[in-house]
Amino acid sequence: MGLIDRLDAGDPRALPRLLTLIENRDPAGLSALNVLYPRGGRAHVVGITGPPGSGKSTLVAALIAAIRASGRTVAVLAIDPSSPVTGGAVLGDRIRMMELHADPGVFIRSMASRGRVGGLAPAAAGAVAALDAAGFPIILVETVGTGQDGIDIITLAQTVVVVQVPGLGDGVQAIKAGQLEVGDLLVVNKCDLPGSETLARLLRQSAEDLGTEGWDVPVLPISAATGDGLPDLLGAIDRHRSYLLASGEGDRRSSAAASAAVMTGLRAAIERRIAAGSSEAIARLLDDVAARRMTPDSAVAGLLAALDRAPGSGHPVGDQRGG
Ligand SMILES: Nc1nc2c(ncn2[C@@H]2O[C@H](COP(=O)(O)OP(=O)(O)OP(=O)(O)O)[C@@H](O)[C@H]2O)c(=O)[nH]1
Ligand SMILES: [Mg+2]
Structure with missing residues (x-):
């Protein structure tokens, strides 16, 4: 049976296999994408980006649980620009801890870039297209920062969540230029730690200059570790999706x-x-x-x-x- 037939028949090994072929630029993977690409375009692709250690993987794990609780399936693409393991490993540990690994409604894939020549961005785009065609209504893409190793999250995701944390320095000056600008939502993670209110206040000032016509960028304090603020965040992600569809901004981004x-x-x-x-x-x-x-x-x-x-x-x- 061909790969696409196996995918259509619900063979759980078909999607991982397809992603490996796409990552390796195997002709069989690229040709499968030719068939699958027209089926896509329905998923809501949500980028989760922020500095190393800001809690992106912890947040992704918490979001998976919240999305599943809302009755939807979810796919995750964790992109690690430097190391072949850390991002995915941390996320994998969380998933095991939360006992989400046995859930067929959750699909997780890590992608590393070490040793790849000019290939991560197309590979990531191909993987997202495959997950989209596979029918996941929401796809989370975890990446460190922006533009790193050619991964420009705004070209992959329709909604970008920028994660910041207190304690990395004094105020917004400490936040790398360009990090906030890509955000449709700004998250202050680790709000269980001191300094998060000050950071949220500073981010709210910066957020006034951000956003698109008809969308004010919200600043959401959360704790990915305790789950505080998670429902508000998922609500805001879903609201941004509705905004994209209703305003025409989604078409413009596409x-x-x-x-x-x-x-x-x-x-x-x-x-x-x-x-x-x-x-x-x-x-x-x-x-x-x-x-x-x-x-x-x-x-x-x-x-x-x-x-x-x-x-x-x-x-x-x-x-x-x-x-
Ligand atoms: N106190 C506190 N710690 C948190 C919270 N969220 C994450 N952490 C901790 O922060 C550390 C980094 O979390 P990760 O989820 O691995 O962060 P990341 O942004 O995915 O890290 P990289 O993928 O390496 O860039 C871990 O020790 C987490 O347990 C939170 O809400 N509160
Ligand atoms: Mg991570």
Whole structure:
């Protein structure tokens, strides 16, 4: 039986297998995506981002429980840009502690980027597309910070939750530039610890400059460890989803995400080619630049021309011939 048939038949091993194939850029995975991609577009993809140790994995585990309690299934993609284990391991421990691992309505996948050449962003996008097509109504994506290793959470997620914690420094100056800007919701986690009220006050000031037409960015104090504030957070996540659908902002983000996905895919494809040195034309151009026979600018023009001459690989999704 083919992978998609197994997926459709509810074989629990089919989805992990598909994600491995997609991660490895195996032709079988990419061709399955061609079939699956048109089925997607219904999931609410929620990014959970914030500095290391802010409690993202703890929060994800707590959200899983809350989402399950609301009667929905949920998938999680934990992206760890540096290490192949930590993020997923911590999350895995939490899940075991909460006895969620035996629940077929919860699917968790970790993805690491070590040693990958220009490939994490497309792999993550492919994984989200597969989880979406598999029918999960909500997909949580955990990532550290923003833009790290090419993972730009706003190109993956429709709703971005930025997690901050007290005690990392004095005030908003200590928060890295650009960290708050991507947030549709700002969370002050570890509100059981001192300093969270001060931080929440500072974030509320910053939040006044954020948001999109018709959406004011809320600042929500929570404790992922005790569950305090969790229902409010899930409520706000669901409210943002309704806002996206009603306001047209969701469509606007989908278009932006589509163009970003193509551009990052293109960049990754070029990087892979150069790394693989598969094209002699590319290798020759790089040699010419190193030997100062050619400027970098001319080499870029030459590379683009070489890509033009390469056999076309673009084909509409759903068309299995090209897979
Ligand atoms: N006091 C307190 N501790 C918390 C809370 N949430 C998480 N922690 C603790 O903070 C530490 C880091 O939590 P994680 O969930 O692993 O944080 P993370 O952001 O996923 O970390 P990385 O994936 O390594 O970036 C752990 O020791 C948690 O137990 C909270 O609400 N209150
Ligand atoms: Mg984590």
